[in-house]
Amino acid sequence: MTPAPEGPPLATLGDTLRGLRQARGWSLGELSAASGVPTSTISKIENGQMSPSLVHAINLAAALEANLGFLIDRGARPAAFSVMREGARPRLDLPEMGLALQDLHGDFAPGVLEARLGEIAPGGRSGDEPMTHPGEEICHILDGAIRFDIDGEVHDLGPGDTIHFKCSVPHHWENTAPRTTRVVWVFSDGLSF
Structure with missing residues (x-):
């Protein structure tokens, strides 16, 4: 690949x-x-x-x-549709979190949704402090295991599990698997039309 x-x-x-x-x-x-x-x-x-x-x-x-x-430097104008091929997705590495994100939405015209394929190294985590930001988040686990803490409520998720929450609620996550955890993340920016 x-x-x-x-x-x-x-x-x-x-x-x-x-x-x-x-x-x-x-x-x-x-x-x-x-x-x-x-x-x-x-x-x-x-x-x-x-x-x-x-x-x-x-x-x-x-x-x-x-x-x-x-x-991510896409070098192209936003489009009305986008096809992202495996191996051609722009990638953003965040080593301090043990996280690599691949862009799933490509050059699609910016709007409400963003989608990322996440690869979280063993022990990778969102940080020491809970985060908050605008919008909503959906995380679907493809492989491995992830623990989400949503405002003090802990959720251990495995392959096939999905979590959906409002990002204004303090939250953080960590990879609890002894191997790389793969997830699909979908983010909204909270805009309403």
Whole structure:
């Protein structure tokens, strides 16, 4: 199998974030206030000195009303339909979480839904602190095991299990399998039409 393309270099990611921020006419401080991401962190991302954590990426995308795809250099315009072939899906690696995400929605016109194939290394987890962000989340387990803590209520899930919840509720997850856990994640950004 051909390796999936990786996300853009940090410099390209930083330029994309800066462009999205400037298109809104926002200063670093204004984006920080809207996203909850520290100004210093945004500056480091924009200057190619660090990659955002998944939580920061979600919060920046929500504040900028952008699809998480800004983290992946697609090089194409949004389309009315999209076909993603195995081995050709853009990939985003988040080593601090033991997580790799592959884009399932491709260049589809940004809207309410985003879909990702997640591969979580043994011991991989969303972090020490619960996260919150806009929208809803569905996680379907393909292989392995994952434990979700949704506002203090623990759910152990295995192959074929699915969880759906509002992301405004504090939540975190961890891979409880001794091997890589594979999941399909679908995120909404909470927009209503």
